[in-house]
Amino acid sequence: MELVKNIFFNTDKLIANSTVKISYTGLLFQNNSEKVFIHYGFGNNWDNLTEVEMTKTELGFQAEIVLNSEEPLNLCFKNSNDEWDNNFSNNYTFEIESAPTALVAVGEEAIVYPRRLRKSYIWSKKIKLALYRIFRYFPKLISGNYKREINNDENV
Numbered sequence: 001m002e003l004v005k006n007i008f009f010n011t012d013k014l015i016a017n018s019t020v021k022i023s024y025t026g027l028l029f030q031n032n033s034e035k036v037f038i039h040y041g042f043g044n045n046w047d048n049l050t051e052v053e054m055t056k057t058e059l060g061f062q063a064e065i066v067l068n069s070e071e072p073l074n075l076c077f078k079n080s081n082d083e084w085d086n087n088f089s090n091n092y093t094f095e096i097e098s099a100p101t102a103l104v105a106v107g108e109e110a111i112v113y114p115r116r117l118r119k120s121y122i123w124s125k126k127i128k129l130a131l132y133r134i135f136r137y138f139p140k141l142i143s144g145n146y147k148r149e150i151n152n153d154e155n156v
Contacts, residue, residue, distance in 0.1 A: 004092055008060075016070040016099045024077055025060035026085050033079035036061040042096075043071035070098050 006026035014020060028036050036056070041049040048069060054061035054077075067073065073094045076086035086092075 004087075004094075006060075007092060014067055014073060014094055014096045016067055016096050018099070019064055019066050021062060021064050022054075022075075023060045023062045024054065026077065028077055028079045028083065028085050029060050031079075031083075033081070033083070035080040037078050038063050038065065038075055039078060040065060040073060040075035042069035042073060046074055047071065067096055070096055072096060 006024065006029075008023040008025075010021040010023075011018075022038060024036065024038070034056070036054045037051050038054055038061075039049075039051045041047055050065070052063050052065060054063040061077075073096055075092050075094075076084060078084045
């Protein structure tokens, strides 16, 4: 997924507490830099500031980083000559979505097996349908009125 020109991620969404692979084909790659480092942090204060050397490939420089915050991801790139690509002093900023929340067990029994939950749901639907049919058609069976109704239009 391309969120900004020359920066690609291997996922559609950036989700907190996950690992993402970044590919960079920007100015430093185009200028044939030998080494490029990704310099990144989270939030307005660049918390958890980290710098990782990227691997040079035919498709650009690539690195894997851990998104250990829900704050926006800020990043920029530099080469071994201390030349920076920081989006013209604006830095590259990407929003991170919250990780999906897990089910929390209340009481001693936890919902551990989702298949059991699905099976019980299906069985409850079958039982409701059976009861509906019994209450709808049973009185007709007893009274002998269980013949199919024919429209008068069909007899003409």
